[in-house]
Amino acid sequence: MSVNSTHKDALFKLQHAGISNTSRRLAVLSILLKAKKPLNVSTIRRLLEGKCNIDKVTVYRTLSLFRKRGIIREIATTSGANYFEIASQENSLHPHFSCRNCGEITCLDPLSFTHAAKLIFSKHDYSIDHIEINISGLCTCCRNSSKKSFYKQEE
Amino acid sequence: MSVNSTHKDALFKLQHAGISNTSRRLAVLSILLKAKKPLNVSTIRRLLEGKCNIDKVTVYRTLSLFRKRGIIREIATTSGANYFEIASQENSLHPHFSCRNCGEITCLDPLSFTHAAKLIFSKHDYSIDHIEINISGLCTCCRNSSKKSFYKQEE
DNA sequence: TAATTATTGCAACTCGGTTGCATTTTTGAT
DNA sequence: ATCAAAAATGCAACCGAGTTGCAATAATTA
Ligand SMILES: [Mn+2]
Ligand SMILES: [Mn+2]
Ligand SMILES: [Zn+2]
Ligand SMILES: [Zn+2]
Numbered sequence: 001m002s003v004n005s006t007h008k009d010a011l012f013k014l015q016h017a018g019i020s021n022t023s024r025r026l027a028v029l030s031i032l033l034k035a036k037k038p039l040n041v042s043t044i045r046r047l048l049e050g051k052c053n054i055d056k057v058t059v060y061r062t063l064s065l066f067r068k069r070g071i072i073r074e075i076a077t078t079s080g081a082n083y084f085e086i087a088s089q090e091n092s093l094h095p096h097f098s099c100r101n102c103g104e105i106t107c108l109d110p111l112s113f114t115h116a117a118k119l120i121f122s123k124h125d126y127s128i129d130h131i132e133i134n135i136s137g138l139c140t141c142c143r144n145s146s147k148k149s150f151y152k153q154e155e
Numbered sequence: 156m157s158v159n160s161t162h163k164d165a166l167f168k169l170q171h172a173g174i175s176n177t178s179r180r181l182a183v184l185s186i187l188l189k190a191k192k193p194l195n196v197s198t199i200r201r202l203l204e205g206k207c208n209i210d211k212v213t214v215y216r217t218l219s220l221f222r223k224r225g226i227i228r229e230i231a232t233t234s235g236a237n238y239f240e241i242a243s244q245e246n247s248l249h250p251h252f253s254c255r256n257c258g259e260i261t262c263l264d265p266l267s268f269t270h271a272a273k274l275i276f277s278k279h280d281y282s283i284d285h286i287e288i289n290i291s292g293l294c295t296c297c298r299n300s301s302k303k304s305f306y307k308q309e310e
Numbered sequence: 311t312a313a314t315t316a317t318t319g320c321a322a323c324t325c326g327g328t329t330g331c332a333t334t335t336t337t338g339a340t
Numbered sequence: 341a342t343c344a345a346a347a348a349t350g351c352a353a354c355c356g357a358g359t360t361g362c363a364a365t366a367a368t369t370a
Contacts, residue, residue: 022317055319060358076231076287080357095288101297127298132231132289133250138282142256177348210350215327235326
């Protein structure tokens, strides 16, 4: 995919999500579109060096906005930093493999969820220590009471 | 389960894992054994208040040791703090639900992995935003080259 | 154009987690 | 019991991820 087509794709995505296309947002989104694997903020900033002057706060705010609008997915790790990847029909929900040694995160086949589980255990080249399934949303308690909101209110 | 039986259970677990049983380790392990859901470090420390003088560094080192010996599991979240729970045959690998509002983490049925997936989507009381499958271990690259180890060497 | 609103940068901060080092406790051999 | 070696703990200082308040700038809209 050429640089130009990535740029067009980013522009379209922003427009489609009703987000005004600023230089910073286009830059961040383009990085994620070109990425072959999930990226953390420090990596995003490194890839942005030279191309675009952008404060770290802006990167966080941009990613947060993208996530709320469903443009990107956030991936939890135990390493401290969260990772981000494009969320789209072409890049549907899939398992991730993260290496305990180098910390790199690889995307696994986006097969159907149940089908993926079987594959994870059989056909792979990784030595697996640990499998984690994290589901997030609203618990029944919090769904019923709109009052207490200790955590994240927005969305 | 009585306090005494929890204490005995903790003692047994330490002994079985070849970890010398100190007062701090027993205290931390007992907290996790009594817990009904995964706990983060700040919660563990709060539950420890009064019962046992323990530095935060010691809690982290203790949990790290437990994890390396397979006594506990570490659960990643996007919220910054990691969570910990007892890992045993009785408490086998299972999905987790984390509420976007209150941040609380609930353990879901430890059904077989593939079977669980179906249930997650159908029979539940949560409103689901996001499902995440994280698998960790060693990538092929890192398995073959024992040289470069940018991340976590130990285990 | 002028007023309004949205975006960005900067500084300062919070919080989770780590590291180095000195002190205390435990272990284990004599 | 005694003493030396090793392990566990606490303390302080630190690092990195992520957030908040606010002022400055850029983009919209009237
Ligand atoms: Mn992915
Ligand atoms: Mn659990
Ligand atoms: Zn690796
Ligand atoms: Zn909740």
